[in-house]
Amino acid sequence: MKKDIILVGASGRMGQEIEKIINSETEFRILYRVSSSFDNDAENRKSIQDIDLGGREPMVIDFSTAGIFGSVVNWCRENKVPLVSGTTGLSNEDFVNLENAGKTIPILWSSNMSVGINVLRKLISQLAVIKDFDFQVEDFHHNKKIDAPSGTAITLQNDLINVLDKDLPQVVSVRAGGIFGIHKINAVSNEEHIILEHRAMNRSVFANGAVFAAKWLKDKPAGCYSMMDALQ
Ligand SMILES: NC(=O)c1ccc[n+]([C@@H]2O[C@H](COP(=O)([O-])OP(=O)(O)OC[C@H]3O[C@@H](n4cnc5c(N)ncnc54)[C@H](OP(=O)(O)O)[C@@H]3O)[C@@H](O)[C@H]2O)c1
Structure with a gap:
């Protein structure tokens, strides 16, 4: 059975590349797309906080913006959802929050997924x-x-x-x-x-890296991982 993905930043440059890769392969499928310009409907949400998991056990892939990073991490921790993120521009507080969340859920953050x-x-x-x-x-x-x-x-x-x-x-x-x-x-x-x-000769090098990272992370125990760990 395909693993459900919640794609945060789905309307963005990276989000669209990642969706193309997910749609072309067999291991994952999109459960929800999240972007602030979306309406809440069958497959889209304005905010990750608008999602009711109803017993499902998805992963989150986040390429959005530093402004919502903390709330994405917190939602993943509260809902025990593994997180892959490539969002940059993070503050020291964001990194401390990430470290803390890694005690509860598997997280792979990398500033560059290539x-x-x-x-x-x-x-x-x-x-x-x-x-x-x-x-x-x-x-x-x-x-x-x-x-x-x-x-x-x-x-x-x-x-x-x-x-x-x-x-x-x-x-x-x-x-x-x-x-x-x-x-x-x-x-x-x-x-x-x-x-x-x-x-980087195209954007899909990062998007392919993010999907590779999600495959690597999905069965890992709680912890903070990097792309260096996934590529070893
Ligand atoms: N790690 C890597 O390998 C790598 C590679 C490339 C880029 N990045 C990073 O990935 C991030 C995204 O890059 P991008 O080029 O795809 O940016 P982008 O085109 O500006 O996309 C940003 C996405 O975030 C969404 N977003 C922004 N504010 C939001 C909010 N308050 N609530 C919900 N969604 C929100 C935007 O949706 P709306 O427009 O609808 O608000 C959009 O879908 C950046 O931090 C960039 O530096 C990382």
């Missing part, structure tokens, strides 16, 4: 040997993106700070046109310039 960025994150540990180089993280995204720096750039910056054990200059963010997502780590000495770069 395989490539998670491979790039693993490469960052190699940079410890050039700790004395100057480092600069850059992110380039489409001009509709709300948050800057991107969640991925913050993740890469934090990984670098941990590996290099030194402060780094602020991330440089460019918002232009329709760029799906480019992230660069520059490491520069007087004689060399290393660039680790990841380019």
Whole structure:
């Protein structure tokens, strides 16, 4: 039997990509779509709080906005529903809430659901040997993106700070046109310039990652997981 999915942010760029993937495969089906511009009807809800599960045991996939993230996490915790989320622009309070909810339900949050960025994150540990180089993280995204720096750039910056054990200059963010997502780590000495770069060539790379993450998470015990865990 197909596992029911509640898709939060269903009307958005990511939500629409995820729905296409779910509709083309056999493991999941959409139970409800949630977006603030929807009316409450058979398959749609304005808010996750409007959903009555009536004994069903779905999962939530959330790609929406930081403003409702806390309420999505709380609803999932109260209803014992596993959550996959890629929503970015989160506050420290959101991350504390996420950690706490992970004691009750399985949660996978990742600032970037692509395989490539998670491979790039693993490469960052190699940079410890050039700790004395100057480092600069850059992110380039489409001009509709709300948050800057991107969640991925913050993740890469934090990984670098941990590996290099030194402060780094602020991330440089460019918002232009329709760029799906480019992230660069520059490491520069007087004689060399290393660039680790990841380019998302479409939005479905993130959507496929999110559906992969949901398949991985669905039978996991309570806990806070990342895409790095799912890809091991
Ligand atoms: N982790 C990753 O791999 C990854 C990749 C790409 C994007 N993202 C992140 O995913 C999120 C969504 O990105 P996007 O490009 O799809 O954004 P988007 O096109 O702006 O979509 C946002 C969605 O959230 C819904 N929403 C906003 N406020 C709401 C509210 N108060 N109640 C219910 N629904 C609400 C919007 O619906 P209405 O318009 O109807 O309100 C819309 O469906 C962003 O945080 C983005 O940074 C993550």
